[in-house]
Amino acid sequence: IEKETLLYTGKAKEMYTTNDPEILWVEYLDQATALNGKRKVPIDQKGRLNNRISSLIFKDLAAHGIPNHFIDQPTDYVQLVKRVTMIPLETVVRNAASGSFERRFAVAHLTKFPEPVLEFFYKSDALDDPFINDSQIHALNIATPEVVAEIKRQALQVNQRLTTIFAAMGVQLVDFKIEFGLTAAGDVLLADEISPDSCRLVDLKTGASLDKDVFRKNLGDLTSVYQEVLARLVTVEED
Ligand code: C5P
Numbered sequence: 001i002e003k004e005t006l007l008y009t010g011k012a013k014e015m016y017t018t019n020d021p022e023i024l025w026v027e028y029l030d031q032a033t034a035l036n037g038k039r040k041v042p043i044d045q046k047g048r049l050n051n052r053i054s055s056l057i058f059k060d061l062a063a064h065g066i067p068n069h070f071i072d073q074p075t076d077y078v079q080l081v082k083r084v085t086m087i088p089l090e091t092v093v094r095n096a097a098s099g100s101f102e103r104r105f106a107v108a109h110l111t112k113f114p115e116p117v118l119e120f121f122y123k124s125d126a127l128d129d130p131f132i133n134d135s136q137i138h139a140l141n142i143a144t145p146e147v148v149a150e151i152k153r154q155a156l157q158v159n160q161r162l163t164t165i166f167a168a169m170g171v172q173l174v175d176f177k178i179e180f181g182l183t184a185a186g187d188v189l190l191a192d193e194i195s196p197d198s199c200r201l202v203d204l205k206t207g208a209s210l211d212k213d214v215f216r217k218n219l220g221d222l223t224s225v226y227q228e229v230l231a232r233l234v235t236v237e238e239d
Pocket of ligand 1: 090092098099100101129175176177197198199200212
């Protein structure tokens with residue numbers, strides 16, 4: 001597989017076409033952004049660590065009956081993925097209160113929910129990714145009710161498996177964000193990435209954040225935190 005032209009530059013990744021029209025080339029970058037890209041900082045090793053973490057998680061999910069766009073991780077910074085048409089929604093699953101939920105509803109930090117909370121945000125830099133509900137999604141023709149139902153079903157499956165993986169790592173999965181695409185056949189397929197950039201992870205013993213909140217809140221060295229997450233994930237995935 002050969003890298004061809006740059007398709008898109010994201011906040012932490014670059015996407016390229018390849019000589020195979022079905023396959024995209026993703027490069028994970030050594031940088032972190034916050035405030036929807038308004039704050040951008042170079043972070044040593046971050047691209048390599050997130051690529052490895054995301055690759056291991058996608059492989060695990062596929063092995064547990066949750067198909068996704070991951071094909072292969074040819075090098076430290078590169079991932080090959082199946083090309084899909086991205087659905088412009090961020091799907092957030094929450095097991096406990098944190099972040100924007102905690103702020104919006106003024107509930108105590110890490111209050112556990114009786115069942116997972118599902119939220120959608122409309123991906124739009126111009127609008128700052130606003131919250132959007134099912135009927136608004138349908139009204140704006142962003143996705144059909146069938147596609148939304150399938151996204152919800154897969155998101156809850158991902159939550160179940162991720163919760164199990166992280167618990168085995170001594171980590172509470174507080175919440176996470178995933179994104180989906182549509183294949184040429186019209187199937188909903190898990191895409192984008194799953195890494196500590198897009199999950200809230202709390203050490204079960206110490207209560208320390210093991211995710212991008214370390215960067216968002218200036219709590220310490222992000223590289224060493226991501227190294228710790230990868231080290232624990234490798235232990236679990238090699239069992
Ligand atoms: O900020 P909020 O509480 O809504 O974030 C919920 C989850 O979604 C967090 O795990 C956060 O890391 C993730 N997220 C993300 N990308 C965004 C917004 C949130 O990965 N643009």
